[in-house]
Amino acid sequence: MSIEAAAPTRPMRADARRNYEAIVRVAGDAFAEHGTQASLDDIACRAGVGPGTLYRHFPNRDCLLEAALVESRLALNELAEQLLADDDAGAALDTWLLALARHANTWDGLPDSIVQSINNKQSPLGASCSTLVDATGRLFDRAREQSAVTADVSARDLFVMAGSLAWAASRPRRDTGARAEASDDLPRLLGLLMRGLR
Incomplete structure (x- = not known):
């Protein structure tokens, strides 16, 4: 870090x-x-x-x-800027949401901490997440402009959905007591989410 x-x-x-x-x-x-x-x-x-x-x-x-998350968040901010220049806005949104879910999956319990923090205006964690919510909105708007997605959801909804994917993917790990690592289930779960958004 x-x-x-x-x-x-x-x-x-x-x-x-x-x-x-x-x-x-x-x-x-x-x-x-x-x-x-x-x-x-x-x-x-x-x-x-x-x-x-x-x-x-x-x-x-x-x-x-x-x-403790600064390095990861700064890397996500850089990724967002790169993806905003991607010609394929739908693929860029997929890549972004998977990166967000992996970020939220860094440690056991982090999805819960993030969701709670974004509802608390006094939380420094919530404040830092606001930049990620903004990036989510910009990437989603580009994807909608290209008709890659048609759903009417907010940037905050999408951000919470990415955290929810991380939470869902971490359940088997938590039940078995395994260490918190990025789950192979995330791409599959993201595919299900994106199918609904499209």
Whole structure:
């Protein structure tokens, strides 16, 4: 993960910056191991800081999730710009929704965290997702202009649908206790969704 990208814009003392970077790095590992509900106190301990230090940098779980997802979100923003230049707007929308679902499938529990955050105007995770919702809308509008899709849905609906695909694909994994990884079920489930949109 790019800690530079995740760090706050205001200057930090060297020791505070080291703590911030350590917390974000450990949080990514903890979320991969235990899902988004991993213990924040355990993350602080593994990062070598006290809980107070963690909460000074990240007042709540959404703040820490946002920091740990910065690299993935920036990559999605770049992908959106590339896909907006694609001649085949229908294929571009397919690629985008699959990328969104894989992003939401990064860690167990992340689809739930994302859906809850976009309903909370105070959530930094929800605020960062708004750029992805906007990109979804632009890609969907292009696909509709080319008659690649005919359904009348909102960008937010599509964004939530992508998260729902990730949630559905993660169920067998959760039931078996396997680690959270991108599921092979996602392309199949996306195909079913796109069939309905068309």
